[in-house]
């Protein structure tokens with residue numbers, strides 16, 4: 237029997253090398269995040285479990301509102317006031333969920349990084365690029381001289397293709413793509429072991445997007461940085477991620493090796509998401525009928541069942557088990573697939589015999 241708590245070591249990476257024996261940099265277990273609202277608590281992340289290993293990029297995908305940003309911010313302890321968090325986020329021997337705001341602040345920068353979508357809202361328009369780096373480096377390395385700061389900052393900027401001659405410029409003097417690269421350099425100058433990049437290329441044109449994706453790939457090659465890449469763009473995941481986690485309504489419904497999941501998506505939601513992506517071979521536009529549920533009042537059973545073309549009675553009644561495939565993909569679905577075993581040792585076909593009825 238295989239456990240479903242993410243502790244198995246069968247993950248194969250996109251680079252073709254096995255990182256099975258490498259301990260995760262960050263391990264989330266049953267992570268939950270709620271927001272208070274007039275309609276009641278909104279369970280934006282509702283019991284999520286995943287690992288990220290050194291040098292690994294995990295793509296986090298799903299429709300708008302399914303909880304991707306909340307998950308990214310939740311693991312870094314960067315949630316807005318009024319949000320509540322529960323579960324475990326293991327990093328460097330600590331559970332980040334238990335740390336105080338001050339302890340988390342000390343880890344952010346040198347250990348944990350965040351790359352935002354909108355660089356202009358994060359860069360201070362009144363501060364030169366040099367001042368941004370001085371502030372970032374001084375906060376965590378108080379004893380660095382101005383020359384040392386300059387050397388490290390210019391190294392980081394050079395890595396992002398920003399020439400040293402622009403070190404004293406102000407943010408508005410750069411293009412959007414350059415600003416985003418400055419943001420990335422700022423997030424990475426302290427060489428954090430784990431970074432969340434939340435839609436880092438959404439506001440950029442495709443050429444700049446390709447550049448940023450290349451930079452992120454270099455990053456993991458050169459520094460073994462572990463990255464969670466949040467994106468709407470499945471093409472980016474296919475190109476840049478080792479593993480992928482598909483979120484729906486606060487749950488991860490499928491996760492596994494990116495190439496395996498793309499080649500053979502298991503969960504009906506993953507299948508629908510992939511069909512709705514436009515590619516050169518697209519012959520017709522597909523969309524997923526209906527819309528994601530209100531997370532203050534999610535449906536019983538599988539949250540995708542009201543939109544699922546393959547829904548069975550059991551799907552509306554009971555939350556599905558997580559099933560582990562031989563290739564390491566984890567699929568949280570009642571659909572029977574040969575050779576799979578549920579987390580509690582049942583075979584889905586047995587489950588079907590006792591509880592599956594006609595199509596809902």
Ligand SMILES: Nc1ncnc2c1ncn2[C@@H]1O[C@H](COP(=O)(O)OP(=O)(O)OP(=O)(O)O)[C@@H](O)[C@H]1O
Nearest residue numbers: 271278280299300301302303304305306307316531
């Ligand atoms: N500050 C907040 N207060 C209350 N509810 C919130 C807050 N932020 C997000 N939510 C709700 O939490 C759910 C998840 O939102 P989140 O932004 O994490 O999703 P997402 O998948 O990142 O969406 P997008 O791709 O549009 O950014 C949504 O229902 C959203 O309305």
